[in-house]
Amino acid sequence: MIPARALLLAILGCAVSVALPVAAQYTERIDIQIANIEVVVTDRAGNPVRGLAKDDFEIFEDGRLQTITNFSAIDVAVPDATTDEKPLAQRAAAVSDPPNVRPRLIVLYVDIDDIDPEARAQLFDGIRRFLDAALREDDFVTVLTWSRRLRVIISPTSNRQQINAAIGLFSKQTRWSETEITKRAGEIATLEAERDAAMAAALGFQSHWDAADEKAFLEWVRGEVRCATIRRKANAIRNLLLSVARIEMQNVLIFASDDLSLSPARDCPTIREISELAETANAYGVTVHTFHPPGARNRVVIGPERGGFLPRASDSAPAAVEAPRSFDESGGLFLLARRTGGVIGSGPVDSARLLTRIAAELDTYYSIGYRLAPGREDHPRPIEVKTKNRSFRVRARTSVVRLSEATRLRDRVITNLYVPESTGAARPAFEAKIDSIKRESSLLRVRVELSIRAADLTFLRTDDETRRASFSVLVAAGTEVGDASKIAEMKQDVELQTNFTEHAPITYSFDVRVRRDTRRLSVAVRDQVSGEIATTLLDIPRQ
Numbered sequence: 001m002i003p004a005r006a007l008l009l010a011i012l013g014c015a016v017s018v019a020l021p022v023a024a025q026y027t028e029r030i031d032i033q034i035a036n037i038e039v040v041v042t043d044r045a046g047n048p049v050r051g052l053a054k055d056d057f058e059i060f061e062d063g064r065l066q067t068i069t070n071f072s073a074i075d076v077a078v079p080d081a082t083t084d085e086k087p088l089a090q091r092a093a094a095v096s097d098p099p100n101v102r103p104r105l106i107v108l109y110v111d112i113d114d115i116d117p118e119a120r121a122q123l124f125d126g127i128r129r130f131l132d133a134a135l136r137e138d139d140f141v142t143v144l145t146w147s148r149r150l151r152v153i154i155s156p157t158s159n160r161q162q163i164n165a166a167i168g169l170f171s172k173q174t175r176w177s178e179t180e181i182t183k184r185a186g187e188i189a190t191l192e193a194e195r196d197a198a199m200a201a202a203l204g205f206q207s208h209w210d211a212a213d214e215k216a217f218l219e220w221v222r223g224e225v226r227c228a229t230i231r232r233k234a235n236a237i238r239n240l241l242l243s244v245a246r247i248e249m250q251n252v253l254i255f256a257s258d259d260l261s262l263s264p265a266r267d268c269p270t271i272r273e274i275s276e277l278a279e280t281a282n283a284y285g286v287t288v289h290t291f292h293p294p295g296a297r298n299r300v301v302i303g304p305e306r307g308g309f310l311p312r313a314s315d316s317a318p319a320a321v322e323a324p325r326s327f328d329e330s331g332g333l334f335l336l337a338r339r340t341g342g343v344i345g346s347g348p349v350d351s352a353r354l355l356t357r358i359a360a361e362l363d364t365y366y367s368i369g370y371r372l373a374p375g376r377e378d379h380p381r382p383i384e385v386k387t388k389n390r391s392f393r394v395r396a397r398t399s400v401v402r403l404s405e406a407t408r409l410r411d412r413v414i415t416n417l418y419v420p421e422s423t424g425a426a427r428p429a430f431e432a433k434i435d436s437i438k439r440e441s442s443l444l445r446v447r448v449e450l451s452i453r454a455a456d457l458t459f460l461r462t463d464d465e466t467r468r469a470s471f472s473v474l475v476a477a478g479t480e481v482g483d484a485s486k487i488a489e490m491k492q493d494v495e496l497q498t499n500f501t502e503h504a505p506i507t508y509s510f511d512v513r514v515r516r517d518t519r520r521l522s523v524a525v526r527d528q529v530s531g532e533i534a535t536t537l538l539d540i541p542r543q
Contacts (some may be wrong), residue, residue, distance in 0.1 A: 013529045034070060036285055036369040038341065038360050039385050042393045048364040049392055059370055061400070070369030071519040076136075103138040104250045107130075109237065110170065110381060111146040111257040115293055119348040123256060124171035126352025130254075131163065133361035140405045143170065150236040150482035172225065185217070189479045215419055224266025227255035228372040230264055230332070233257075234273035242411045243418045243481075245284035252282070252362065256291040256351070260332035274332040278339040281378050281402035289342040289358050291351040292330035300403065341397040371422070377404035409474065409526065410487050415523040416535045417478035424535035428456035428527045434538055435509065443513045447542065448475070448523065451505045459496065459531040470528035477521055478513040488512060491528070514540070 039057070041049040054071040106129065112120060122457050131141065143153040154166035237255070244251045262271045281288050330346060337344040343358055345351035368385065380399035386395055403411075412421075431453040438445045448472065459467035470493045477485040493509055512521070521538040 010328055022135075024291045028123065033372045034369045035372050035404050036070060036367055037385060037400070038287060038398050039285035039366045040364075040393060041366065041367055041387060041395045044393070045393060047084065047186075048358075048360065049372040050364065052366060054368075055367055056385045056387055056389070059321045059368060060101075060386070061370075061381050062423075066370040068368055068370055071369070072367040074363065074365050074367065076363040085206050098157070100251045101480075103140070104252060105244055106139060106140065106141045107133070107240070107244065107249060107251070107253045108143045109253065109255050109257075111233070111259075112172050112454075113291060114199070114259070115258050115348075116513050119293050120222070121173060122348035123291070124167060124349055126355040127167060127254075128164070129352070130355035130359050131160075133363050134357060135160070143167065144238075144240075145170070146233055149232070149480050150240065154482055188539075190356060207316055221462055224268060226261070226264040230260060230270045230500070231273045234277045234332075234432075235272065238273075238277045239414055239484045240482045241277075241280050241286050241531060242400070242415050245286065246415055246419055249380075251284075251286045253286055253288045254291070254355075255288055255333065255336065256293060256454070257333060257479065258292065259288075259329045260292075260336075261328050262331040262335065263328070271335070272333065274335055278336050279399065279401055281336075281340045281381065282397045282399050283403055285398070286340065287342050288340040288494070289344075289354075290330075290333035290337040291345040291354070292333050293345075293348040304376075311510065322468075325422070338349050339398050341395050341472070343395075358447045372400065374402075377402050378407050378503070405531075409524065412474045412533070413474045413487055413524045413535065414478075414484045416537060417476060417484055417520055417526070418481055420537045421535045427530075427532045428452055428525055428534055430456070430534060430536070432536050432538055437540070439516070440513065442516060444518065444540070445513050446509055446521065447509060447511050448521065448538065450508045450510075450523070450525065452508070452525065454496075454506055456527075457494065458532075459494075460529060469494040469496075472526045472528060473508065473510065474526070475510075475521055477512065477518045479515065479517050479519050485514065485518075 016045060037059070041052060043049055050073075052073065054068055057068060058503060059066045059068060059072075110123075111129075112123065115123075135141070135158075137157065140156040141154070142156040143163075143166055145151050145153055149378050152160060153170050157247060237253075239254070240252075260270075260274065262274065265268050278288070281284075330344075334344050336342065343354050343361075345354040374379075378401065380401055382399055383397070385394050385396040430450050432448060432450050435447040435449045437447075452471070457469040459469045461467055470491065472489060472491045475488045475490075490510055514521075518540055520540060522535065523538060524532045524533055524535045
């Protein structure tokens with residue numbers, strides 16, 4: 001883990017003939033992964049249940065009871081902001097935090113361009129009350145939104161005046177979403193086509209324009225744009241989570257969106273991308289609270305007796321009428337919250353109310369851990385947390401993931417795009433530079449040259465007195481925060497004779513093709529023999 005304050009601002013800113021002279025030394029590595037699960041326990045009235053002990057809980061993985069190895073009860077009584085007139089910093093400083101309470105990074109992702117102004121104002125009022133009740137002196141907040149790509153409204157800060165100013169400004173902004181722009185462009189095209197057809201008919205010409213075909217085509221275009229946008233959003237948030245997961249803080253994501261559909265277009269589902277986002281959050285222990293504040297646009301009606309579930313077609317009117325439309329727009333939000341142990345709010349009033357509840361739960365929860373058995377790497381393992389008192393209600397994530405070394409390495413390469421690692425003592429030490437950049441249509445072909453000292457690789461001696469080593473190079477390209485390409489991986493084998501010079505360089509060149517707006521490359525070198533890894537970051541000049 002990396003110290004929080006040293007990394008927060010970095011997140012969102014932004015041929016061979018040598019060998020080692022000695023034989024390699026090896027140590028056995030034992031990989032023990034602990035799954036730590038944050039658990040919220042309430043009574044039937046929704047009040048937090050305090051004072052539970054380790055023996056009060058049970059954890060089941062695939063239905064099998066697990067042995068609890070780690071346990072902490074978090075209970076920080078922060079004074080109510082509505083009754084205490086002292087400034088927030090003074091109130092937070094007066095609280096005596098238990099030693100196991102970590103500072104928090106609260107990520108507010110707000111993507112609600114299409115909702116009406118009244119609903120927008122209600123949601124942001126709830127966000128302000130949430131921050132008043134939740135923030136402690138050492139907490140950080142960052143605010144992001146979506147405008148064709150992930151945008152940073154305010155970088156991580158604990159300055160409450162800056163946070164209030166950013167939220168106040170953002171709450172008044174209105175923009176058209178990509179889907180809305182496509183819709184309006186289609187409407188303009190339809191009006192022009194109708195006018196041309198009417199003019200042709202008036203002049204006695206036959207028009208081949210078919211209104212039904214045009215409408216079907218425009219609906220298809222809007223659906224494809226909507227689907228592509230949701231997929232990009234899910235992937236960008238996943239990359240963001242990979243970055244914040246390296247910070248030694250408790251990470252919480254507040255995700256407000258007016259459209260995160262699981263099936264935004266025919267033959268274009270988004271459930272895979274949203275499920276991968278949920279699995280990444282669970283793998284790194286990030287709780288996602290989601291909100292769908294559609295306001296007057298949808299008129300969603302959800303009774304409190306339903307506990308925050310979507311309306312069903314079997315419900316009485318008007319809930320039954322709104323069920324299909326509400327699920328279409330918020331199905332992905334419900335999936336995220338349910339799988340990661342978060343809260344889901346629907347409608348601006350319900351969202352504001354639940355934000356206040358989340359603030360209290362951030363200070364009253366249990367952290368429970370157990371050892372993950374080897375095997376089944378990179379696959380979600382279903383879990384269930386229970387209390388022995390079955391009258392209590394338990395909310396926790398629904399799966400854990402034992403990450404393989406390959407996945408952790410790939411995640412590390414993506415993270416390095418926005419949280420650059422220190423390269424001081426990392427092995428195998430290497431130097432990298434951009435040798436050339438050439439335009440190829442809409443892409444750039446970037447040639448990268450690596451130089452590695454032989455002494456920084458681990459060589460094995462063979463029977464014929466030659467030395468062999470092997471290393472792999474992993475590369476990812478990025479533009480803005482959350483934006484990362486797929487990872488390219490290359491492997492290079494090295495074979496040497498005994499007459500070597502340990503300081504002679506091993507050079508390796510490769511080409512990568514990236515978008516023309518790409519700003520940086522994350523490069524990692526892994527020694528295949530020792531398993532050691534080093535990374536660097538290369539800036540691409542604007543073309």
